[in-house]
Amino acid sequence: MxxxxxxxxxxxxxxxxxxxxxxxxxxxxxxxxxxxxxxxxxxxxxxxxxxxxxxxxxxxxxxxxxxxxxxxxxxxxxxxxxxxxxxxxxxxxxxxxxxxxxxxxxxxxxxxxxxxxxxxxxxxxxxxxxxxxxxxxxxxxxxxxxxxxxxxxxxxxxxxxxxxxxxxxxxxxxxxxxxxxxxxxxxxxxxxxxxxxxxxxxxxxxxxxxxxxxxxxxxxxxxxxxxxxxxxxxxxxxxxxxxxxxxxxxxxxEENFVFNFKDSVRAVDFNQFCLYYNERIVKMRQAIMDKSNGCLGRVKFAVEIGNSVELLITSLEDEVEKQSELLRDLVEKYVLDHPRRSMISRHKRGFLEDVHIAVKDARQQAQQRITEEYEIKKLEHNLPNLGPKWLVRMITDVKEVASTTAVTKEIPHANTFHGYLLYTDSDYLHGRYKHELDVLWKKWTREIKQESGITQIQIYPNISRSRLGLKIKLLLSKRKTPVKEKAKRRKMK
Missing domain, CATH: 3.40.50.300 (P-loop containing nucleotide triphosphate hydrolases)
Known part of the structure; x- marks a missing residue:
């Protein structure tokens, strides 16, 4: 019926x-x-x-x-x-x-x-x-x-x-x-x-x-x-x-009407309230997810025209507030329309607190998705110009360190350039030039973050620093030969 x-x-x-x-x-x-x-x-x-x-x-x-x-x-x-x-x-x-x-x-x-x-x-x-x-x-x-x-x-x-x-x-x-x-x-x-x-x-x-x-x-x-x-x-x-x-x-x-009625009816009412609430939470999360997907589709354009990620998140916040208010109204209406309103209203405060937590969690997840996508698109946009520019800057810094180290550090003796390369293994370089390598690496990662807007850079110390040390060592070796030739000339005179 x-x-x-x-x-x-x-x-x-x-x-x-x-x-x-x-x-x-x-x-x-x-x-x-x-x-x-x-x-x-x-x-x-x-x-x-x-x-x-x-x-x-x-x-x-x-x-x-x-x-x-x-x-x-x-x-x-x-x-x-x-x-x-x-x-x-x-x-x-x-x-x-x-x-x-x-x-x-x-x-x-x-x-x-x-x-x-x-x-x-x-x-x-x-x-x-x-x-x-x-x-x-x-x-x-x-x-x-x-x-x-x-x-x-x-x-x-x-x-x-x-x-x-x-x-x-x-x-x-x-x-x-x-x-x-x-x-x-x-x-x-x-x-x-x-x-x-x-x-x-x-x-x-x-x-x-x-x-x-x-x-x-x-x-x-x-x-x-x-x-x-x-x-x-x-x-x-x-x-x-x-x-x-x-x-x-x-x-x-039953003999105890009050006890048995409370035990059965309240349990049923609470379970039905939970089911209703969970259905609305799923719809709220889906609405915020759909809005964040729309924001993700505009990330590339925002990067190209120079808009900040905060502008994208602002449009998301409007939807979050709308869904939060809607969910609260639905909980209030459910309690108001319930045939045992005074009984079910005892749970209202707890459900409204859960609404706040659920909306906050959905907001954070959506913001994180947008922020990560924005950083990736910004890196892709800046990377073509960033690579050549920083390659020149890094070579310049290496040459400067090599020049200073050639004067202040003792250079191992070698009769030929090839013999000198025997000292360019990683262990030697890390032991001899560890401090210089650390300083340069920290400087570069800091400046790249500031200039590119990238908040995280994955560092591979063994590979990157070994190659960097080799570069410094090779630059030092190129300065070694002129120094030895000048000493020989003075000795012959």
Whole structure:
């Protein structure tokens, strides 16, 4: 059904009350349904009906279907234990957005006090697991709707009964320090949420009482008004309603409703939040990756016209900020639209912190890709001119060092140039000219970095410095012969 209807948003209304108090008749009159009605017990367990809303009204209200839940009357002679009634009322309240407490008669007797006490129990349990439900109270079979004083006394009696039921329920639940009055459990305005309805039948042969229909229509209009004013929020989709029915049913069958509901529902909610978050993180990373790929395609042109890498990274930052803001908004919206908003909101801060970390990591990776590509393209652009230029400069520096070393350092004796080359092995050169080689190499790497913009240069000391030392040695050897010839000439004279 969920797939067939495309998982529409729904509003769930349930009704609870004692047996033969007119619950099914009330729903039938209010929504045009056909729940079975007759004297005595008609409903066993719970019955639900789907009610589609006209399209224009659905857009205005924000949901497409009513789900109307009729329940078996409590205090039945067939169920003499309180457990069944507790389970029934807790279940009906927990799955609904709005619950109507149906009270029959002008006097608040033990049966009415019993249903209100059970409702107080259920609402406390729901509040402990962050389930919200709005409540309406309908007191049927009131003979005189215009008797304000009498009806006010009835409202005060209901309020007093609710407060007493809350105290007893709080003691049973071990929550007497938190809940002292019914208003501590659920927000209820007696001037609007308590409605009086006359009897539908006034006699065996008399026609139906038209006042009954008028009051029921008034109650229905009040519900729709509260929905339009966002007092009642249709925060369930059909799939989440199905999940809630399953989870609540499992929880109420256990002895500890609160513990079991928290254990199952919170785990499911958190896992679904994680799945949703991970899907959005993947999309965020892909968007930033696509933007960085676009920046990579403009790197070569930026190098050719002399633009800095910071300009490329600036255009990337705009996309990063856009994705970060979008991801935060999606997390906020997920929490706001969740049917158990107060429960899931406890995880919001942690997910927002994760958003900051994930965006920061994606930014760093993209910036690193752009920076590395920029350096490579800049090197490729500068290398054709850089090689010949630095070759001339290096030869000049080597000649200068060779010239200075020829005067200040002792040159090994050799009769021929070839004999002199015996001293040009790497070990000799590194031992003899290590300091000069180190100074030149550091100077060149530093100046090449500054001039080319290359931040990293891979150095191969054994190969490069050996060749450099050989070059110095050869230059020294070329200066050696003129020195020896001058000495011979002086000796001959």
């Amino acid at each position: 969920t797939e067939h209807l495309h998982d529409p948003r729904v509003l769930v209304i349930s009704v609870v009350g004692v047996q033969s108090s007119g619950k099914s008749t009330l729903l039938n009159s209010m929504f045009g349904l056909r729940f079975p009605v007759r004297a005595g017990r008609c409903t066993r367990g719970l019955f639900a009906r789907f009610l589609k809303i006209e399209e224009n009204l659905a857009k205005e209200l924000g949901f497409k279907y009513f789900i109307i839940v009729d329940t078996e009357g409590i205090k039945s002679i067939d169920h003499d234990d309180h457990r069944y009634d507790n389970e029934l009322v807790t279940f009906a309240l927990s799955i609904a957005n709005v619950t109507i407490f149906n009270i029959s008669g002008e006097n608040i007797g033990p049966d009415v006090a019993g249903i209100l006490q059970i409702a107080a129990h259920a609402l406390m349990r729901m509040k402990e697991v962050d389930i919200e439900c709005r409540c309406k109270i309908v007191q049927q079979r009131v003979s005189d709707l215009t008797a304000a004083d009498r009806n006010k006394g009835s409202a005060d009696k209901i309020k007093e009964t609710l407060n007493e039921a809350t105290k007893f329920a709080a003691e049973d639940e071990g929550l007497e320090g938190r809940y002292k009055e019914f208003s501590d459990v659920v927000h209820l305005k007696f001037d609007k949420d308590l409605q009086y309805v006359p009897s539908l039948w006034t006699g065996g042969m008399a026609p139906p009482n038209h006042m009954y229909g008028e009051k029921v229509i008034k109650i229905k209009r009040g519900l729709l008004r509260d929905i339009r004013n966002k007092i009642i929020t249709p925060d369930l989709s059909l799939s989440t309603f199905t999940d809630r029915v399953r989870d609540v049913w499992s929880a109420v069958k």
